[in-house]
Each structure stands twice: as structure tokens, then as C-alpha cells.
Amino acid sequence: MGRIEILTGRERRRRWSEDEKLLMLAEAEDEGIALAEVARRHDVHPQQLYAWRSMMRKVSSPAVPVPAFLSVEITEPSAPEPAPERRRRTKAVEVTLRNGRRLRVDPEIAPETLARLIQTLESA
Structure with a gap:
């Protein structure tokens, strides 16, 4: 027989800690295990796991690009090229x-x- 949970009181929402959410998501990531199966095991709607997964991805990969560093080689300055000779325009x-x-x-x-x-x- 299945488990029955009776919620009493004013608030009927269940709350999961971040660790619990991460554990459920980690289970769902294992190969060969369907996300719906993990949801059933924890008595959660599969859509809830998809929403948590989406939230975790947004948190772990921010929209701000990560700065990258390029290698730089410092060399001796070369002699500046002479400026091209500018011909003065005279009126015709x-x-x-x-x-x-x-x-x-x-x-x-x-x-x-x-x-x-x-x-x-x-x-x-």
C-alpha cells in the first residue's frame, strides 16, 4: 500500500531544503533512471523537478560572461614609422x-x- 500524507493547518505547501532538492536532482541525473521515477519515489510532481533543474542551471551559469585572460608577449618597442608626408592643399x-x-x-x-x-x- 502507498504512503498517505495528511497536511493540516493553514499552509498546505511542502517545503524542501536546498540539499534535498539537490539530492533529488542528482538522482535524476543518474543514467538509466527516469526523472518521473525519481519524482514518484519522493512524492513530487515531475514538473517540479524540471523547474528546480532549470533554477539550478540559471544559478550555476550566470548570464554575465566570465572574463578570460589572453597571453601577452612583451617585446622591445620598434622605431615608429615616419608619418606620411602631407601635401598642403593650396587653392587653385x-x-x-x-x-x-x-x-x-x-x-x-x-x-x-x-x-x-x-x-x-x-x-x-
Whole structure:
């Protein structure tokens, strides 16, 4: 014949200590034993064991990532690479030709090149 438990008084909930819960969960983890069988043996609903298992997993594996350390090798500092030479941007020189056209050129343009450009554009 099965065990009968009569609960009296105002509160009808049974309470298990953390150790009791852990023991039941440890039994349920054994290979070959069904969780429902462990629940029957301890007169607990199987869903209760699933809930406890879920709670224990949340406690044992927090959502905050665990910091990891990387190995570091310290070496002698190398000579800094020279900064790339920055060319100063200068404003272009604007030349207005006789035919109304405008020519914008770099101020460092060779005079011979500028003369050929002007001559070509004015004749076109």
C-alpha cells in the first residue's frame, strides 16, 4: 500500500531544503533512471523537478560572461614609422581667358604648360 500524507493547518505547501532538492536532482541525473521515477519515489510532481533543474542551471551559469585572460608577449618597442608626408592643399589659381572661359590651375604649374593650355583653349 502507498504512503498517505495528511497536511493540516493553514499552509498546505511542502517545503524542501536546498540539499534535498539537490539530492533529488542528482538522482535524476543518474543514467538509466527516469526523472518521473525519481519524482514518484519522493512524492513530487515531475514538473517540479524540471523547474528546480532549470533554477539550478540559471544559478550555476550566470548570464554575465566570465572574463578570460589572453597571453601577452612583451617585446622591445620598434622605431615608429615616419608619418606620411602631407601635401598642403593650396587653392587653385583661376585664369579668365579672352573668350570668357575660366581655367583653374595649380599655382605650381610650369609656366610653359600654362601658356600651352591658354593658347589651346583660346583657339578652340
